[in-house]
Amino acid sequence: MKVTVARKAHFNSAHRLHNPAWSAEKNLEIFGKCNNPNYHGHNYDLTVKVTGEIDPETGYVMDVKILNDLIKNEIEARFDHKNLNLDTVEFKNLNPTAENIVVVIWNILRPLINNQLELKVILYETERNFVEFAG
Amino acid sequence: MKVTVARKAHFNSAHRLHNPAWSAEKNLEIFGKCNNPNYHGHNYDLTVKVTGEIDPETGYVMDVKILNDLIKNEIEARFDHKNLNLDTVEFKNLNPTAENIVVVIWNILRPLINNQLELKVILYETERNFVEFAG
Amino acid sequence: MKVTVARKAHFNSAHRLHNPAWSAEKNLEIFGKCNNPNYHGHNYDLTVKVTGEIDPETGYVMDVKILNDLIKNEIEARFDHKNLNLDTVEFKNLNPTAENIVVVIWNILRPLINNQLELKVILYETERNFVEFAG
């Protein structure tokens, strides 16, 4: 009898989509205006879901305050008001597409959450584009 | 070939998180400001999803007006403008965490919906915290 | 290691729910005000999700610009600012319930998207009613 608990958060970052193995022309062709050399940015909206049994003593699957602190300390502190390409180790050599960002966030959070809980991460890059990853 | 039909609803309730088996100190430590003795409250946003085959005569999986009436009569009438701890039998002896509320709602609705239809309930306690239960 | 990429779009259409095999009375009884002979309408909000592996060269599961173009050319161009019952071949003989619309959209998009990618379509008829179909 598994219940899912979810918490939303957000961070505001600059990024640029770029593959250094390609020519400038190919980068522009594939990534279009997202390849702008001087970066652009987004308000990223993040939802983190954990799924598991309800603890009968607390009535919680996981204390959402603890989940929220994890997101603040591990994700917001790392990416908020940062340039993903220049200011983070995670995207020094990894193209910061929404797909890659959502996998990176899942990989950061997975070892920090009880492994009896399933983990899913949803990331909105804009109100109209979003990605999901569940491992 | 299963399609999901969903209906959103809402109710506004007071509640308090509290485990009577614990000391006041432990309740405060675990539940924080949600343990306030005089209660606080939320606008709960509810989504009920049913999944099944489309009836070829109506083009419906389930008539959403009927689903809406069920939610109004069974969930809103029970919980809207109520104190969950004091005014309901469901939470007289059950801590009204979002997790427990979503399971209670699912258990109320399950016998009232055709058992060939799958049922999932999503409950937003705030815009940033939500829970899901599918049995 | 599958990631889901989603894109939102919308179209504004008129429609009428009606089963020509039924009497006027039965149509009114089942479909209520949705059976209005002169039609009514909605702002349909559409989410299209594709799920698959991340291409290591692009960092994309599927280029969301290509997905967006597909939705514009195949769905919006067909249904936006149209009367679903009168102006489309899809609903000439099919009742345009939300359930039938979401299946029609999925069937239009499925052959146009790489068959190694899973496809799911979500359609909001109003802010409070929505349907989902994944094949």
Place this chain on the structure above:
Amino acid sequence: MKVTVARKAHFNSAHRLHNPAWSAEKNLEIFGKCNNPNYHGHNYDLTVKVTGEIDPETGYVMDVKILNDLIKNEIEARFDHKNLNLDTVEFKNLNPTAENIVVVIWNILRPLINNQLELKVILYETERNFVEFAG
């Protein structure tokens, strides 16, 4: 010391923009796809604001339940699940642009609300287009 009280509501209608004094070509040129002869439709989101002094006995400027009933009986009953051009007297000879609709709604409500209260109406035709009228 005036306070504004606002209530949101909605209705779903079909409509067509058309000026019968113009040629078909001019109608198409000016109104584009909104001129589709078979109509299209919208989920209209309506906000009604009344502004005045707080009644010290009730703490209300105007009882929002009464305002809500007015909107339901006078606006939703008239326009919801209707074809604005064909099913309403208001738009028999008036082009149902968002601007004209918002003025019509204001004119319906104005005599029904205490004339010591100011009245403003906001109407969303889509999530991205809206109009406002305050007399």
Place this chain on the structure above:
Amino acid sequence: MKVTVARKAHFNSAHRLHNPAWSAEKNLEIFGKCNNPNYHGHNYDLTVKVTGEIDPETGYVMDVKILNDLIKNEIEARFDHKNLNLDTVEFKNLNPTAENIVVVIWNILRPLINNQLELKVILYETERNFVEFAG
């Protein structure tokens, strides 16, 4: 050349509408289910707007971080996870209607904000009901 800067915040409270000068019957007649003796609750969404000249050195009308701290310290700390009727001095003898709450918030904030800046407060009690006060 005045610009408005706005900041959104929220708090979750229990409350009950009640006029102690009236009979129980009259309270129930006027306030309906909002008169429930055991309280109900809301997620209040608050927008605070300040209007004034842009400081040419900072490019700010008012530093939104300072505005945010004011809202957190003066409004959220006072009302969040509280019972407005029982836990606050402001509503000990004042009916906590949305109208009265928005005026109370404005009166708390007004002396704390530079008096060359205009102040307006908007308070959503539910997604569909809101109030505004500008002094």
Place this chain on the structure above:
Amino acid sequence: MKVTVARKAHFNSAHRLHNPAWSAEKNLEIFGKCNNPNYHGHNYDLTVKVTGEIDPETGYVMDVKILNDLIKNEIEARFDHKNLNLDTVEFKNLNPTAENIVVVIWNILRPLINNQLELKVILYETERNFVEFAG
């Protein structure tokens, strides 16, 4: 009898708050993480409102398609997927605070819109911070 017509749009940009006349310490003290040398970014949501008389022939205050084209050509083309500090002439020597951006946008649009129409611009930098300017 003036009606307001509004159109929403958006653009995604990188920016950095910085006053070159100040020391690095003072910039950090005043602008905090918004002073990050490598930039951060936002999804800016823009609402443009024009107010005037309804043209009796069209039923429009201003054709929203024309307003939308103006916003696309003059605002989105200039700022979308750009670094406001590095890629635009407007913010080469002007700190790109939300306040300054909203005034710049108003100044770009004002001469392009019929001067019998009033103009107001609203800009959301995040879901919780926004600014307004009406000249």
